[in-house]
Amino acid sequence: MRTLTATEASRSFASILDDAERGETVVITRGGRRIATIAPAQRSNGGEFLGLMESRETDDGFAADVAAAREAVVLDGPVWSED
Template sequence: MRTITATSASRGFSELLSAVEHGDVVTIVRGGRAVAELRPIERHTLAALRSRLPGEPVFDDAMAAGIAEATSLLTNEATDPWDDD
């Protein structure tokens, strides 16, 4: 992790983004105080999710069918719950 001033960050923002894109974490300071931290975004993948949920049930065909059935009941139509029709 490296630390740079806000002035340096603004002057070399493109290079700063390239460094972050390659995995660097950068703390930006202004007036001697840390005000921001730039880090690569976390990519959310199914494998990453599974690694965070050890012991949790895996989605199977029955669960997928249940989700599909439940979502098929949803509509985008605006309905009035007080309408007697």
């Protein structure tokens, strides 16, 4: 794990992203305090989630929880294109 100041990070952001892509974690500090961590993103295609949803191993309140979550979503924003 590498540590950089915020100033160093701002000057070499593309390089930090390259490092993260190669698996390295970079800690960013400001005034000697840790303020951020840039790390590789977890790779996933949602297969595990879909498997869970299809397993039907849910408790009695699950359907109500899903309905409440759907009601909480605001769909008034811009729609993403499907390309």
